[in-house]
Amino acid sequence: MPQIAATAPDPDDMRAAVRAHPDHLQEGWERGGAVESFDLDASSLNGVVVCGMGGSAIGGDLVRTLVEPSSPLPFVVNRGYTLPGWVSEKTLVVASSYSGGTEETLSAFGEATERGAQIVAVTSGGTLSERADADRTVTIPGGLQPRAALGYSLGVLLRLARSMKLTDLPDGVVDDALAAARDRAGRYDQDEDGNAPRDLSAAFVGALPVVYRGVGLLEAVGMRWQTQINENAKHPAVGNVFPELDHNEIMGFESGPEDVLSTMQVVVLRDRDDHAQIQKRFDATRRLVEGSVGGWHEVETDGDSRLSRMLSLVQYGDWASLWLALRKNVDPTPVETIQQLKKTLA
The missing domain is CATH 3.40.50.10490 (Glucose-6-phosphate isomerase like protein; domain 1)
Structure with missing residues (x-):
């Protein structure tokens, strides 16, 4: 590519x-x-x-x-x-x-x-x-x-x-998390195939990213993914959390418009300490939903400490949103619609 x-x-x-x-x-x-x-x-x-x-x-x-x-x-x-x-x-x-x-x-x-x-x-x-x-x-x-x-x-x-x-x-945990974050930044900055966030961004072009995660460590990380895709790539993104989505949102896949469902690229953020029942829900929901949507992707945290694992997917999402902007030839920095709204309110 x-x-x-x-x-x-x-x-x-x-x-x-x-x-x-x-x-x-x-x-x-x-x-x-x-x-x-x-x-x-x-x-x-x-x-x-x-x-x-x-x-x-x-x-x-x-x-x-x-x-x-x-x-x-x-x-x-x-x-x-x-x-x-x-x-x-x-x-x-x-x-x-x-x-x-x-x-x-x-x-x-x-x-x-x-x-x-x-x-x-x-x-x-x-x-x-x-x-x-x-x-x-x-x-x-x-x-x-x-x-x-x-x-x-x-x-x-x-x-x-x-x-x-x-x-x-402890300081040692923070130091280790920072070292791992610097390593990831170097890898995710590479404009070449095999760079995982760059590769994932290709699936989002012309699609609707849907970011799922469990309650707990990755709940806010999923929100970060959504808002970074919104602001950096000027691109819609939605999301929800397990187990709540299995009590309502999952029904939307049952008879939703095929032309809408086919544009949905589901990304599931996973951590090794997700509750055992939530891990089961990830797998069961995939079996029920994957055939109805355009794509299903799972991304695992990386690192020893909770801090390092959380940062690993913050960075992954930030880079995926940036690469999506660049793929679309969209300047990732300005947020003109937000500025227009502020002027209107002022």
């Missing part, structure tokens, strides 16, 4: 940003060391709420799925203008806005301030930086699309979770 990237438009070099994800993650982790001086005591809190939208929120979702098995506190992500009613002075609210100007996050930040919540800001600047307490702000580098800055915000939130003892994350 001929090279894809040689003539594809990428003037702002999104490819370099995707390749640099491991470096961003390491810097985010290092900058996140500042939270250790914030004196955050999990034993005095009733929960952690990460407020954000889009690329500034997905890091919170990834940390949520990582810490859920061990966290002594509820850890939730809030995508909206208002906060849950239970948020109080006993709640840690993390306002995450890469630009510092996300209107939903600023609204929730204002409400958190009124309620006397403990607040930490994660931003590259903007209005949030101006309004937040400088002694409770972690500043991350600007200049990227928010989705391309995931490594920075994720690194900060991982460091925060460890400092609050929401999860056990």
Whole structure:
């Protein structure tokens, strides 16, 4: 197959940003060391709420799925203008806005301030930086699309979770995960057959990617796949989680329009620690559905730790979305429809 990237438009070099994800993650982790001086005591809190939208929120979702098995506190992500009613002075609210100007996050930040919540800001600047307490702000580098800055915000939130003892994350585990991520970045950047995310992207051209995964570690990873395909490739993608989809969505394959079903390329994200019953559901659902859709693909996590395995499929999806954009000759960086919507709302 001929090279894809040689003539594809990428003037702002999104490819370099995707390749640099491991470096961003390491810097985010290092900058996140500042939270250790914030004196955050999990034993005095009733929960952690990460407020954000889009690329500034997905890091919170990834940390949520990582810490859920061990966290002594509820850890939730809030995508909206208002906060849950239970948020109080006993709640840690993390306002995450890469630009510092996300209107939903600023609204929730204002409400958190009124309620006397403990607040930490994660931003590259903007209005949030101006309004937040400088002694409770972690500043991350600007200049990227928010989705391309995931490594920075994720690194900060991982460091925060460890400092609050929401999860056990030794330095050696982080170092190993970063080394594996750098290795993957080098392999997935190769414009040649045998590069798994590049090869998978070919199945998405002219098709509807459907991203399935189990509840747990890969729940938020699947969301990342969907939104990266949307924003990088300007391409529709949908998804759902097991076991819920087996209680409703599976019926849509029974007598759905053949011309619709034939365009669906199902990708199932799998992890070795998926619940045994969910693993059975993967296989049983495949037997029932595969013959009705255009394609069925399964992608396994890679790595020893939960962190490394989670990162392995974040990277896989990011690269698949980038290669899809380049295959389509679509510039992966701009999000003009989102900008038009913001102007209309303004």
